[in-house]
Amino acid sequence: MATPQAPAPSDESSQSTLSDEELVTAAPEVLATSLREYLHAWAQKIRNGESGALPVIVGLILIIIFFRIERRVFLSDTNIVNILTGSTIYVMLGAAEIFILLLSEIDLSIGFGAGVGGLVIAELIASPVNLPWWLGIIGGMAVMAVFGALQGSLVSRLNLPSFVVTLGGQLALQGLLLVIANLDPTAVGGVIQIDPGSPIYKLVNGTMSPGLSWAMVIAAVALFGIASLVKNRARTARGLTAPPLGVTLISIAIAAIGGILLVVTANANTPSGIPWVFPFVVLVLVFYTWLLGRTRIGRYIYAVGANPEAARRAGINVRWIVTFAFIMSSVTACLAGVVYESNQGSMSIDINGGQLVLFAVATAVIGGTSLFGGRGRMFNALLGGIVISVVVNGLAVMGVGAAAQDIATAVVLLAAVTLDSLVRRRAAAH
């Protein structure tokens, strides 16, 4: 899986100096003018080893079929919603990790970063501080931004290995978690409840009405469709390559079918409707995709990750880019903390930050982010998070113990990386 992702190619870069012959090998779909040609070109890409997210999707389907055969309840409405809800914490932490993996670095602190961010928020919105929920979230994000800036500065200015810096960060955050919990005498042994009336509690526990669920999905699919069509038209008008109309329509149809299935499932569940956390996570991923793909600082992250020396020579402030990525990672971990505490209805010092960060790396890697920097897409965290959640949930539904769960998750992760490596080797051989 790793999706073949050029380092944030600008539109201008599409006007390459490659010959048609070279293009057919490198990106055959670029020359496709019809749906048939496009599909043919796509098949050729897969044969060449550029399989994108396809192996992960195929693998995911096979895993789902396996669990469905083992346990009928696995694909019940409730369990599907549970799997998707359970994936949100992995997706958020995976997104946090992607900022760092794109730089060919790693952040081991984000699991407990979610803990500290979540606990700061929980304390700020509870008695005696009683801040409004949104101010509490800003407070938690500010604390984690400072922490991220500190880690980023140590990595970028002192050239310390991120592995060591963030390992220290993980330990420091674990300690900070206890310090904050001990400050609050009303937290029972380091556990503080999230007020069930708070929007933070309702993020995961609350659902939209069935009607609103339909309206939101219809609006989202319509927006996606219009944006795709307008973008393609604009590219065609400017003489740039664009996928044939049929391809765009198929992708819109797939999105529509997915949306319909989601709403039907969520509305059949109790409580009915889509949990608020779904659009929340999607909006965060949309924003991050825009940030990485459409802003200068985002493209610089890809550039620095692909080749830091080249980026430096091109005049990019590499130190700032690295620091910025660590700030984004820590702030996103804080948002993951919001999802976590909403899911639990509480925040406690027992958050399993050590395991969560490993699942975050797995989410990013299964989603196609390269561990060697410069390649990866935010939206694929969704795929990676769902794979992790399916494996964890499916094995639990089968009644398998934690030890076997951990081993199975490791096998899925290794299978993903191995497959990725194999298809890439094949691609290199061509």
Add this chain to the structure above:
Amino acid sequence: MTDIDRLAREDDAEHHHEADAQRAPMLERVTRRAVLGGAGAGLSAALLAACGSSGAAHTVTETIAGSPAPTLFDNHRTLRFTVVSHATRSPVFTPTHYGVADACRLVGASYQWVGSQNGNIDELLHALNFAVGARVDGIATTLTDPGAFTAPLSAARDAGIPVIAYESDAPDSGRLAYIGSDPHASGLQMGTRIATLLPGGGNIAVFISAPGDTNLRARLQGLRQGLAGSGVHADVVATGEGAGAQQATINGYLPRHLDRHGFFALDGSSTSALANTIAGIGRAHVLAGGYDLTPETQQQLAAGALQFAIDEQPYLQGFLAILQLYLYRVSGGLTGPANVDTGARFVDRHGVAAYVRSQSRFEGTGSSPGLQPA
């Protein structure tokens, strides 16, 4: 109406009357000399009804006819005791309430059952201060905070009023003795038991009511210690104070987290709520356990939906607290207060059979004296 329902209704009434009672300059004393013999089963219920429905406004006094206590101890004055609970209407305290009532009947004392319905420290302080101001003969109280109760207990000591802690302890508060189980030890045992149930490790959820209860804090610390190194990770979830909030929290949590290997609760009311939720979703093979033997918990233990519940003998806690206070008074302070560990007994599906076959005041499932068939 079940016994629990009755107590809940009574405590509602108590709640309403409490403010009036605490404004009253003197306690209104209602003394009912009941002759047992033929009075039978309804008597105890009437006793609780009387104390409950009249709440803090009334003091309950009943003596079994022929009780040798006044003669034996040469005390012919009716001693007045105040019993403070941080969850007055919780079924978890029903046996304690019965224990208090029975001990008072045994020795011919009167008592008030007061406190807070939801662990509110201010309400507990108010109840304690009021008892000290009323110059009662002794106070038994739960001490749910390590430092909050020092002032009223100091005032009680100055006024010569003995204070015994039961169920939850604050050793530095100035109480004379503590009657209850060692919460850290029982939490540790629970952790060890869970680790035994999950030999391959696992992810569990642990429910705990809030906020700040010293007893629960110690249980949780013991639990964490018991789970250390076992491969079992616990996500701790606060369920809030009040049966309604706890039930809503666990009802919402459980169906969304069926990928957990087990669900456990560190307090009796959360355990009851957990038992109800498991019964509601019809998943008998969920690994679960908790504290105290409320009727709901007993049913789910018997059905196999809960693997264990830890019994800390709440009846004994109330009973012994009154006996100790009484002895302290009649001996002029020469004897009485002594720490008593009421233990942490694991009751499982087999062990609970003896409980569900009977109804008794000892476990809060019946109001009649002794053991009655269920």
